[in-house]
Amino acid sequence: MDLRMIVTVKQVPDTHNVTGDAMKDDGTVNRAALPTIFNPEDLNALEEALKLKERTGGHITCISMGPPNAVEVLKECLYRGADDAILISDRRFAGADTLATSYALKCAIEQVGKYDLILCGRQAIDGDTAQVGPQIAEKLEINQLTCVAAVTEIDNKSITAKRSVEDGYEIVKSDFPALLTITASANEPRSANAKKVMTYKNIGKEICNSSYHESYMAAESCSILSHVKEWNVEAIKADPVQCGLSGSPTKVKKIQSVVLTGCESRQVANSDIAITNLMNELVSENIIG
Amino acid sequence: MNNKKNVMVFIESRAGKIAEVSLELLGAATDLAKKLGVQVEAVAIGHNLIDELSVLGHYGCQRVYYIDDMRLNHFTSIPYAKIVVSTIQAHNPGIVLFGATTMGRDVAPRVASALKCGLTADCTDLKIGEHKIKDKVYQDILLQIRPAFGGNIIATIVSPESVPSMATVREGVMKMVTPNPDLTVEIISEACQVNNDDFLTEVLEVISEEKAVNLKAAQVIVSAGMGASDPEAIALAQNLAHALCGELGCSRPVVDSGILDKDHQVGQTGITVRPNLYIACGISGQIQHRAGMSEAKRIIAINKDPHAPIFAIAHYGIIGDVKDILTKMIKAYKKA
Ligand SMILES: Cc1cc2nc3c(=O)[nH]c(=O)nc-3n(C[C@H](O)[C@H](O)[C@H](O)COP(=O)(O)OP(=O)(O)OC[C@H]3O[C@@H](n4cnc5c(N)ncnc54)[C@H](O)[C@@H]3O)c2cc1C
Ligand SMILES: Nc1ncnc2c1ncn2[C@@H]1O[C@H](COP(=O)(O)O)[C@@H](O)[C@H]1O
Numbered sequence: 257m258d259l260r261m262i263v264t265v266k267q268v269p270d271t272h273n274v275t276g277d278a279m280k281d282d283g284t285v286n287r288a289a290l291p292t293i294f295n296p297e298d299l300n301a302l303e304e305a306l307k308l309k310e311r312t313g314g315h316i317t318c319i320s321m322g323p324p325n326a327v328e329v330l331k332e333c334l335y336r337g338a339d340d341a342i343l344i345s346d347r348r349f350a351g352a353d354t355l356a357t358s359y360a361l362k363c364a365i366e367q368v369g370k371y372d373l374i375l376c377g378r379q380a381i382d383g384d385t386a387q388v389g390p391q392i393a394e395k396l397e398i399n400q401l402t403c404v405a406a407v408t409e410i411d412n413k414s415i416t417a418k419r420s421v422e423d424g425y426e427i428v429k430s431d432f433p434a435l436l437t438i439t440a441s442a443n444e445p446r447s448a449n450a451k452k453v454m455t456y457k458n459i460g461k462e463i464c465n466s467s468y469h470e471s472y473m474a475a476e477s478c479s480i481l482s483h484v485k486e487w488n489v490e491a492i493k494a495d496p497v498q499c500g501l502s503g504s505p506t507k508v509k510k511i512q513s514v515v516l517t518g519c520e521s522r523q524v525a526n527s528d529i530a531i532t533n534l535m536n537e538l539v540s541e542n543i544i545g
Numbered sequence: 546m547n548n549k550k551n552v553m554v555f556i557e558s559r560a561g562k563i564a565e566v567s568l569e570l571l572g573a574a575t576d577l578a579k580k581l582g583v584q585v586e587a588v589a590i591g592h593n594l595i596d597e598l599s600v601l602g603h604y605g606c607q608r609v610y611y612i613d614d615m616r617l618n619h620f621t622s623i624p625y626a627k628i629v630v631s632t633i634q635a636h637n638p639g640i641v642l643f644g645a646t647t648m649g650r651d652v653a654p655r656v657a658s659a660l661k662c663g664l665t666a667d668c669t670d671l672k673i674g675e676h677k678i679k680d681k682v683y684q685d686i687l688l689q690i691r692p693a694f695g696g697n698i699i700a701t702i703v704s705p706e707s708v709p710s711m712a713t714v715r716e717g718v719m720k721m722v723t724p725n726p727d728l729t730v731e732i733i734s735e736a737c738q739v740n741n742d743d744f745l746t747e748v749l750e751v752i753s754e755e756k757a758v759n760l761k762a763a764q765v766i767v768s769a770g771m772g773a774s775d776p777e778a779i780a781l782a783q784n785l786a787h788a789l790c791g792e793l794g795c796s797r798p799v800v801d802s803g804i805l806d807k808d809h810q811v812g813q814t815g816i817t818v819r820p821n822l823y824i825a826c827g828i829s830g831q832i833q834h835r836a837g838m839s840e841a842k843r844i845i846a847i848n849k850d851p852h853a854p855i856f857a858i859a860h861y862g863i864i865g866d867v868k869d870i871l872t873k874m875i876k877a878y879k880k881a
Contacts, residue, residue, distance in 0.1 A: 269694070358658060383693065384814050385666040387654035390622070394658040399745035400622050402651045416749065421647045423559065424753035428621075428746050440801075505663035505707035509676050509688065512699045521856065524845075526865035532877040534845075534861060543821050543843050544765055544789050544878075 259314030260371045265298040267326040268382045297377030299445040301438040334456040335448035346488040351501035358391030363492040372432040393435040402437045549583040550639025556589040566644030572722035575605035580673045588632045592618040602730030614737035621746040624739045626655035645713035663704025664711040665689035692832045717817030765791025772827020773867045781871040812837035827867045830855025
């Protein structure tokens with residue numbers, strides 16, 4: 257079976273290590289001040305695609321929208337076994353909220369053409385919005401299965417998955433094409449394959465103005481991918497007004513640093529007596545029983 | 546009829562029961578609607594829910610558009626999204642609120658995409674205010690407030706040109722108002738306009754699992770952070786929680802590292818709690834964590850770093866090693 261899969265991956269700031277100058281005055285992110293990583297749940301989405309490919313055969317195209325440096329996450333995809341990588345990059349995409357992001361990704365996916373499954377991470381750790389996946393699905397007018405904790409079955413026309421919901425889980429089935437958002441519990445992402453790292457480490461970027469189909473055909477004639485394709489607004493046939501800041505209905509009005517409104521705070525010494533007194537006090541005030 | 550742009554809440558139901566988060570949102574919607582001089586409306590989708598809907602009135606909902614169909618008994622994305630879209634188009638609300646549940650986070654982005662309008666996830670506060678872009682002033686728009694970027698920042702997001710403005714809010718973030726049984730809601734049944742072709746998801750099985758912990762209902766929560774994440778410290782925290790008839794909570798990295806289940810996570814993307822007593826053990830106190838616990842009646846912070854931000858919001862601070870202090874607390878309480 258020739259399962260055609262698209263995986264969307266995002267390079268995100270490592271929000272666990274944020275410093276003070278993380279935001280610019282205009283309220284957008286100062287990416288330069290932050291170390292970047294592969295969005296964790298996108299690694300789970302990629303892993304799920306790789307597992308499906310091992311099971312049924314198929315082809316994996318990874319797409320990322322971001323600054324030129326985001327090519328790094330696409331290379332990480334190739335190191336793990338993706339077949340093809342596309343970077344959507346253009347100054348006009350900058351400042352995109354989830355609506356403008358999903359629009360650009362949808363345009364790119366249409367250029368890729370045929371697909372059975374699109375796999376996204378459930379959410380990106382820079383905002384935890386979990387919106388881009390469903391919005392791509394809406395724009396492509398295809399079905400979505402979100403919060404997928406396991407793929408349980410696949411055949412040549414449909415996929416069955418386990419979705420985590422608040423009070424348990426549900427088993428749902430959808431025909432192709434469908435978009436899945438994958439959670440961290442779905443799998444344990446593999447690490448990079450050393451041989452593939454050697455192969456792809458130094459590959460370049462190729463600015464593509466040709467359609468995907470032409471460049472894909474050309475790439476397939478040689479067995480090893482030599483370029484990450486880079487597409488701009490024109491290459492994905494996007495309406496520039498719907499991209500980037502101008503295509504984003506949400507605006508940042510104000511950024512405030514957090515002021516800790518201190519409450520009346522009392523230091524308690526780390527001694528048996530002080531702690532016993534504290535516990536007694538809480539009991540007498542009926543805070544604890 | 547009214548031409549005013551009302552505030553609308555998406556009513557979520559699971560297994561025929563209305564989700565608490567929807568009732569909480571009605572309270573928040575009532576506040577917003579008062580400021581705008583408009584009404585609170587709702588959209589409810591499902592099957593045989595009509596008896597459940599009258600309670601919406603008690604929480605401030607004036608009108609609910611109700612779409613009943615057998616095929617809508619269980620949630621699936623496309624039909625629910627299409628119905629919400631057409632309800633919004635028919636009744637033109639200015640603001641639409643969703644619970645940030647798996648259902649809300651599945652349907653809201655699809656709706657926002659179809660209507661090309663803004664959507665802000667996981668708001669921790671909602672207000673009405675104005676926004677200026679160059680010379681243009683937008684009055685009475687929704688200010689969507691949420692922590693951003695690692696935690697040192699609170700962002701206010703607006704979508705001035707998008708009608709409606711949409712936001713999701715997690716369960717527990719908005720305080721539920723006391724229901725007023727004298728208030729009634731007008732139930733308007735609307736036809737289900739979706740085709741069979743839109744039912745693309747087949748629900749094969751629904752399995753409910755008891756939650757391992759119920760943090761929301763706990764009066765005492767002992768919470769473990771990365772400074773209390775080795776097995777011995779977790780066991781001590783669990784012991785103290787047990788002694789105090791409380792529950793064990795934790796910070797997000799403790800969940801991310803696979804030490805405790807997600808049901809234990811307190812914070813912006815976890816559970817929002819308001820217990821009598823919250824004991825933060827080895828938790829630094831980043832905004833995303835504080836967003837879920839700062840309204841506890843009393844907070845005890847235990848941390849070896851005297852500059853940890855958690856101390857700024859704690860009523861009692863104990864500086865030192867978490868295992869040492871937890872051991873002393875357990876001993877002290879058993880004596881008390
Ligand atoms: C979009 C987004 C959403 C998020 N949502 C949440 C959320 O819902 N909940 C949440 O908790 N976090 C959330 N976070 C993460 C949050 O920003 C912090 O990273 C997290 O709360 C830190 O957890 P921690 O305090 O346990 O760990 P750390 O920040 O690593 O702090 C550990 C603390 O333990 C202390 N310590 C270490 N050893 C000892 C010892 N032996 N004795 C005493 N003290 C000790 C240290 O001094 C330190 O203060 C979110 C982040 C993002 C970007
Ligand atoms: N700029 C982007 N490039 C590629 N994929 C993205 C991008 N932004 C979001 N995604 C995908 O959408 C998912 C959800 O993102 P978010 O809505 O930002 O939480 C991510 O896990 C990615 O799979």
